[in-house]
Amino acid sequence: MAEPTNVLTLDGNKVSFQAGQTVLQVARDHGAPIPSLCHLDGCAATGACRVCVVEIKGARSLVASCTIPAAPGMEVWTRTEKVIQSRRLNIELLLSMGRHDCVTCEANGDCVLQSLAYEYRVETVRFARPESHYPTEAANPMIIRDFSRCVLCGRCVQACNEVQVNEAISHGFRGARSKIVTKGDQPYEQSDCVFCGECLQACPVGALVEKQAKGRGRPWEMQKVKTTCAYCGVGCQMFLHVRNGRVVKVTGDAQSEPNHGSLCVKGRFGYDFIHSPERLTKPLIRENGDFREAGWDEALDLVTRRFREIRQAHGPDSLAGLTSARATNEENYLMQKLVRAGFGANHIDHCARL
Ligand code: SF4
Ligand code: SF4
Ligand code: SF4
Known part of the structure; x- marks a missing residue:
């Protein structure tokens, strides 16, 4: 055969x-x-x-x-022995490219280079480490660029240009001065970067670091909880990295549709509201132009009474419901049920910003 x-x-x-x-x-x-x-x-x-x-x-x-x-x-x-020796040398060369001291690096425990060095027993680096020509860029509120840890793998460039098609970064300069640059070598904030964070997720080492997650926990201290992004109706799949009951980072789930790991700026970085001390946890009732805290029974009794009064005085079409794309399907279902079955009106809509 x-x-x-x-x-x-x-x-x-x-x-x-x-x-x-x-x-x-x-x-x-x-x-x-x-x-x-x-x-x-x-x-x-x-x-x-x-x-x-x-x-x-x-x-x-x-x-x-x-x-x-x-x-x-x-x-x-x-x-083969030849293959293993070559990989060891290449890993050693990558380690010699920058400041790979690991202990204080944000990627410690979640770094491909560190794992490779461990697996291939690259315990010493024989080559002199060049001085980093570029200071760390930490001007924007989301992504820190630590050029001293960049191994010029180019994954960030591919993530930006081929996956997100933002074309905000590329390879710049030559030889020992090689660097990942934006157009005109501007900081991210002043470039075409839209802060989707695709480059951040693609970086295999600690050269791109999420600013608000920095210092908030090591990978082995986090529990990863899979969830659906609540910002819009696309339904991107993501992991919440939770430490001591607090969300300290968000990453896209590369194995799931529809986003295959990609997220937008809101989904990836907009999670600080979860533990914001400014969130309302108790109902507020406005009296004489000022708000006062109230219990749930009192607040619900008040709105029920006022809805009834308005409907009796002006008919059901005087009432409407405005809900949020950030609420769950179940919450939005209940809201339309309240408006249609409770108020007797069909005025129900949502606002993506609520
Ligand atoms: S980037 Fe990786 S190898 Fe380099 S210091 Fe950080 S953890 Fe270590
Ligand atoms: S955050 Fe997004 S747009 Fe900005 S450089 Fe990274 S991949 Fe490109
Ligand atoms: S992905 Fe990270 S290590 Fe690779 S070139 Fe970009 S910043 Fe450097």
Whole structure:
């Protein structure tokens, strides 16, 4: 019987693949643990970090598996001594690019480079670390850019340009002065950045840090609670990172539709209202132009009486309900029920800003 066309040999085993897949994708589909730092799912391969190198029979040198299309009959080896040594060297070079001291880094415990260094036992860095040419940018209220920890993997650029298509950042300068830049190398705040935070979520190290989450807990201290963003009707899936009962960070859920990890500025950064001391927790009744706190029974009795009085005096069409896109479907259902069945009116709408 003829062999299926799309078959290659992976670490001695015959495996099938789909046309257009890279060697990295084929290996991952078949459980071969090829590491990668720069690869961003759904984006063009850059081969920037070279951590995903593999040995391919007949190739003159090791190749970055993210850049090589799988081909029938190919013989790929993912964990030979040569491959491991090359990965170790590349990890060491990445570590030597900046200030990778980990202890005070916000990414400690959730850093691809740190995990790779641990897995590949890169315990010392033999190369001199260049001085960082660029000071940390912390001028805006959302994202800190720590250039001393950037490994120039380019994931942020791909996240911004290929995933969000905002085209706010790109690679700038050359050689030791290379840097991720906005147009005109302006701070984020003065650039085309819309603060969606896609770059923040894509950064595999501690070079992009969420400002309001900084210092509020280590990854292993957080409980991740999956939920649906309440800001609009798209229904983006997200994780609330909760520490001691408080939401300290929000990230998109890359595994779920409809957003596949992406969020907008409101969903990603607009969670400070949850624990705001300015939130109303008790009903307020206006008397003589001023508000006074009241109990729920008193407040509900008052609004019920006033609704009745208005309906008796002016008819049901004098009443309307305005609810919020940030409330749950169930809450909005109950609101329309109150307006239609309780008031006897059909005047029900929502305001996205409520
Ligand atoms: S970016 Fe990663 S490797 Fe570098 S200091 Fe932070 S945790 Fe350590
Ligand atoms: S926050 Fe969004 S728009 Fe701004 S640089 Fe990052 S990905 Fe681009
Ligand atoms: S900021 Fe992060 S994602 Fe962007 S190039 Fe540097 S290390 Fe990579």
